[in-house]
Amino acid sequence: MPSRTRSARYARRRQRRMARVEHDLTDAQWAALTTAWGGCAYCGATDRALQKDTMLPISRGGRYTLDNVVPACGSCNASKCNLEITVWLRRKKYDERAFLVRQVEVARQVAAAPLDA
Template sequence: MAAGSRRVRAARRRQRRLAKGTHDLTEVQWTALLSAWAGCAYCGAEDPSLQRDCVLPISRGGRYTLDNVVPACRSCNASKCNFEVTGWLRRKQLDEQDFLLRYAEIRATLVTDLDDLDDPRN
């Protein structure tokens, strides 16, 4: 019984945090992220049901935006939970530098490409 009420309280806290922030990740952006990463951003698994994972967790002030979301397999998403990404990558013995470089490259490319699509002059 106590575990159930703890889950309920945690779910309510999460909903309050989500309601506080602006979450503007569109389906077009999510599709572009899936295509750019071509698998789990952390382990590379090509799972067809990748989940949206916030690099900076919602509990630490993150939001569902193009700059903060990466596709993650269920295992990585659950394991990362609300940990800071670089510390979690080190604990899991995943390549932190490779992730950060690829994350920066994909973010820069997608922001530019998607801005070009939204530009009415094109």
């Protein structure tokens, strides 16, 4: 019997969305991103496990790509939910410009670096 819980429905919906788009973030790129950021991209926390957070959420057409993914602690990732990054940064009163400039720098640095795995 199929599960009828809300979380199961959301999980199936997310699976369908994820299968519809092509994700091209490699494990080596993810490792390089986490190293380059040195912690949560939003709050800077280094004492927590990091998760892949899409700046443009999957539910809004985002994908796991080098330009769209940043490492985030669970707290920031859950808080951001499926908001657009600029809206969430303003709500949290983080420095939006500094984050966006840093994100571009890190993405360029990772893209230019040879990924010898």
